[in-house]
Amino acid sequence: MKKIRVRFAPSPTGGLHLGGVRTVLYNYLFAxxxxxxxxxxxxxxxxxxxxxxxxxxxxxxxxxxxxxxxEGPVAGGPVGPYRQSERKQYYGAYAQQLIDAGYAxxxxxxxxxxxxxxxxxxxxxxxxxxxxxxLREQMRNSLTLGEKEVKSLIDAGTPYVIRIAMPVDEExxxxxxxxxxxxxxxxxxxxxVLIKADGMPTYHLAVVVDDYLMKITHAFRxxxxxxxxxxxxxxxxxxxxxxxxxxxxxLPLILKPEGHGKLSKRDGDxxxxxxxxxxxxxxxxxxxxxxxKEKGFLPEAFVNLLAMLxxxxxxxKEIFTLPELISSFSIDRVHKGGxxxxxxxxxxFNHAWIQRLSDETMAERLVQFSPSxxxxxxxxxxxxxxxxxxxxxxxxxxxxxQSSFFFEAPSVYDNDSVKPKWKDQHKEFxxxxxxxxxxxxxxxxxAFEQIFKELAAEKQIKPGELxxxxxxxxxxxxxxxxxFEITSTIGLExxxxxxxxxxxxxx
RNA sequence: GCCGCGUUGGUCAAUCGGCUAAGACGCAUCCCUUUCACGGAUGAAUGACGGGUUCGACUCCCGUACGCGGUACCA
Numbered sequence: 001m002k003k004i005r006v007r008f009a010p011s012p013t014g015g016l017h018l019g020g021v022r023t024v025l026y027n028y029l030f031a032x033x034x035x036x037x038x039x040x041x042x043x044x045x046x047x048x049x050x051x052x053x054x055x056x057x058x059x060x061x062x063x064x065x066x067x068x069x070x071e072g073p074v075a076g077g078p079v080g081p082y083r084q085s086e087r088k089q090y091y092g093a094y095a096q097q098l099i100d101a102g103y104a105x106x107x108x109x110x111x112x113x114x115x116x117x118x119x120x121x122x123x124x125x126x127x128x129x130x131x132x133x134x135l136r137e138q139m140r141n142s143l144t145l146g147e148k149e150v151k152s153l154i155d156a157g158t159p160y161v162i163r164i165a166m167p168v169d170e171e172x173x174x175x176x177x178x179x180x181x182x183x184x185x186x187x188x189x190x191x192x193v194l195i196k197a198d199g200m201p202t203y204h205l206a207v208v209v210d211d212y213l214m215k216i217t218h219a220f221r222x223x224x225x226x227x228x229x230x231x232x233x234x235x236x237x238x239x240x241x242x243x244x245x246x247x248x249x250x251l252p253l254i255l256k257p258e259g260h261g262k263l264s265k266r267d268g269d270x271x272x273x274x275x276x277x278x279x280x281x282x283x284x285x286x287x288x289x290x291x292x293k294e295k296g297f298l299p300e301a302f303v304n305l306l307a308m309l310x311x312x313x314x315x316x317k318e319i320f321t322l323p324e325l326i327s328s329f330s331i332d333r334v335h336k337g338g339x340x341x342x343x344x345x346x347x348x349f350n351h352a353w354i355q356r357l358s359d360e361t362m363a364e365r366l367v368q369f370s371p372s373x374x375x376x377x378x379x380x381x382x383x384x385x386x387x388x389x390x391x392x393x394x395x396x397x398x399x400x401x402q403s404s405f406f407f408e409a410p411s412v413y414d415n416d417s418v419k420p421k422w423k424d425q426h427k428e429f430x431x432x433x434x435x436x437x438x439x440x441x442x443x444x445x446x447a448f449e450q451i452f453k454e455l456a457a458e459k460q461i462k463p464g465e466l467x468x469x470x471x472x473x474x475x476x477x478x479x480x481x482x483x484f485e486i487t488s489t490i491g492l493e494x495x496x497x498x499x500x501x502x503x504x505x506x507x
Numbered sequence: 508g509c510c511g512c513g514u515u516g517g518u519c520a521a522u523c524g525g526c527u528a529a530g531a532c533g534c535a536u537c538c539c540u541u542u543c544a545c546g547g548a549u550g551a552a553u554g555a556c557g558g559g560u561u562c563g564a565c566u567c568c569c570g571u572a573c574g575c576g577g578u579a580c581c582a
Contacts, residue, residue: 007582043582099567112578125508161580179512190511191579196580227511227577250512257518261575306522308531312520316530337513338575345519345532353561355545392544402543417542464541467551471542478542 001037002036004028004218005211006069007043008058014051015289016061017278018263019222019254022306026065026251027220029307029329036217038071044085044127045200051283055083061277061291065299079214084206091201093238095162095194095207099142102193103238106160108153109132129447133168149413159197164231164238166191172230177218177249177331183278184230192231204228208235211246220249223338224262249331253338254312263341265289273343277302296395297346298365301353305346311336319352322452346393352481354390359383369396377407384489388481402480406489409498410476413505418472422506426469429459430499438494448495449484473502 006027008020031038040062042055059074071077081087098104109117114131121129129135136143141163141245142150153160166186172185194205200207211219229248254263257271268275270287278291288497292302304320312318313328320328340428354362367374374382389402436451452470456463471483474495480486488494 046581064549107580114580123508127508130509130578159580163580182511184511198580199547200580217546220574224576224582229511252513255575266580280518307520310519314521316521318519318531335513339520342532348532351545391546422520462541468541475542480543482540483542 002031002217003035003039003215004031004034004036004220005039005041005208005214005216006220007210008043014054014283015265015292016058016278017265018277018306018309019251020256021061021065021067021277021302022309022432023220023222023251024066024067025303025306025325026064026249026311026329026334026501027218027329029219029326030218031070032326033329038070039077039079039214039216040069040075040082041214042073042083043206044083045203045206053283057278057280062227063294063313064278065303067303069313074128084210085199087206088200090213091195091209092199094208094491095201095205097161098164098194098235098238101238102160102165103234104143104164105136106141106150106154107136107163107191107193108145108158108160109139109141113140115197132190133166133187136163136165136191139185140480152278161193161197162195163191163193164234166231166234172233172246174233174245176226176228177247178252178334179250179336182226182229182506186230186234189228189230192228194235204231204235207426208232208239212236212239212241212244215244216246217250219246220251223250226250249334252335254309255340257342258339271343271347283442296338296397297350297370298353298357298396300357301346301350304353305349308349309339309341318355319349351394354393359390362386365398366399370400373400373407381406386486388489392481405475405480406486409494409501410474412476412504414477415506416471417478418469421465422469425459425461427503427507429455429461429466430469430473430503432459434496434499437492437496452484470499491502 004027006024008016028038030036040059042058044055055073058341059072069075071079072081073080073082084476095104099106117131117135118129121135123129131139138144143165145153166189168187170186172186173181175181181190183391189502192204193202194499195201207219210216217335229250233245236242254401255261256263256267263275265275272289274292274295276289277293279295280289280291281287295297300321303322303325304318307317307325307329309331311334313330314333317328357365360383361380363374363386366382367377367379385406386399389399389408392402393399433452434457437448440447440451452466453463456466467483468478471478471480474480474483476487490498
């Protein structure tokens with residue numbers, strides 16, 4: 001049985017960004033495809049960084065995307081607890097085991113001393129000196145201090161960290177599911193901290209211990225973790241678990257649209273598109289950050305577009321449902337290179353999904369999305385309206401501006417487009433049009449067009465020009481579906497009323 | 508600086524040695540429509556560079572350049 005985990009650490013500012021959701025998505029697809037368990041782990045490692053509500057937020061986002069984990073802090077499961085803060089007791093013993101075996105050591109250097117060391121050894125060739133096999137000889141740690149001194153420091157309650165002792169010159173390699181074989185030299189990696197002075201493990205120790213205890217078989221993470229892979233590799237080896245090491249896949253990054261670096265929250269602010277799945281309130285600034293959900297994206301489209309950013313099935317198919325993704329996804333078709341995010345294409349996906357979903361489903365979604373606009377609307381009417389306007393909507397928020405006139409008469413008219421051409425004969429035309437329509441029964445709404453055209457012919461006015469005016473009477477401006485589609489939807493009474501309203505304000 | 512990973516049109520990308528290099532987004536022109544869209548048609552636009560290997564290289568190898576990531580008691 002495969003076990004695939006996804007882990008999340010609450011970032012200092014919170015929020016679940018595109019790259020994060022895509023990592024979960026690929027994990028999820030892989031798990032479903034191989035009939036494996038999909039496990040959520042919350043890494044609230046550092047209490048000072050932990051953000052209130054971040055965990056629930058992550059769970060809500062995943063739920064919205066339809067990527068609900070099988071096991072985790074909410075669902076529970078056999079290898080819990082799933083929150084790192086509740087697993088503290090596990091890490092210390094393993095760290096001690098590493099020290100005893102000579103694979104790790106205690107370091108008593110204060111932050112100031114570390115600072116000083118970096119300053120002192122900084123050169124042009126080595127601008128960021130590392131705490132590594134060379135420098136550790138000169139620092140205050142259990143390798144350089146005598147046994148007695150170490151003991152007295154510990155007895156005195158001196159804070160210390162536990163660092164891994166990276167071998168001087170070994171070659172390490174592993175096979176990444178996406179990248180193939182990747183090789184590192186241990187001497188070039190620093191002695192990473194495993195346990196911090198506050199006794200909490202760092203990511204490096206925590207992932208390894210947790211993945212082992214939880215019997216994780218596969219793990220996906222962002223490419224930014226690749227450089228620390230040798231540390232994790234060594235930990236698996238030193239703890240004697242090498243044969244049970246999970247398979248890793250390092251996913252390519254999602255890049256800024258125009259250029260340089262990873263996509264960040266600030267890019268969204270700057271360029272006017274969301275980067276989070278759902279709305280997030282920054283706990284420090286109280287700033288509310290709109291997510292894809294609030295922006296008017298369908299979860300189906302969101303998942304679809306994310307899946308295609310860095311993967312495709314080799315065919316021309318672009319629109320995939322989640323079940324289709326599960327059956328077509330394959331990890332070896334995931335790209336190695338990062339992909340720039342393109343908001344225009346994202347909207348195109350959403351447009352495609354709006355057309356794809358049934359009008360009934362769209363009605364439900366719209367009522368949910370904007371109860372203030374659609375909550376009290378008759379559903380059968382709403383479905384008709386959706387059918388009339390959906391092809392011109394890219395976002396859920398487009399619906400109201402494309403359809404408000406189906407529910408209420410326009411409050412402003414684009415008179416600039418009317419006045420230069422408006423003549424008395426036009427007014428006469430519409431007055432007689434009202435008269436003729438008044439004789440109709442409400443059910444004969446379909447006859448409007450015929451009457452309109454007959455009357456235009458009688459009065460010898462071009463129907464095209466008349467339609468322009470008619471449109472503005474009905475919707476207020478030059479937009480919306482074909483006019484007679486509108487009249488037959490809003491009905492006889494409304495149509496007459498709107499003509500009258502317009503005539504009253506134009507003269 | 509060092510280490511790792513990348514590099515096909517503006518963007519997402521197909522191609523696993525036979526290429527006249529797909530498709531999509533975006534863009535342009537035209538058609539449809541006397542609205543805004545949708546749709547349809549057409550078009551402009553791509554293998555970073557230099558060496559190999561090979562009958563043949565976008566595809567394999569080696570350099571160079573460029574980009575990204577890492578280089579924290581952050582994840």
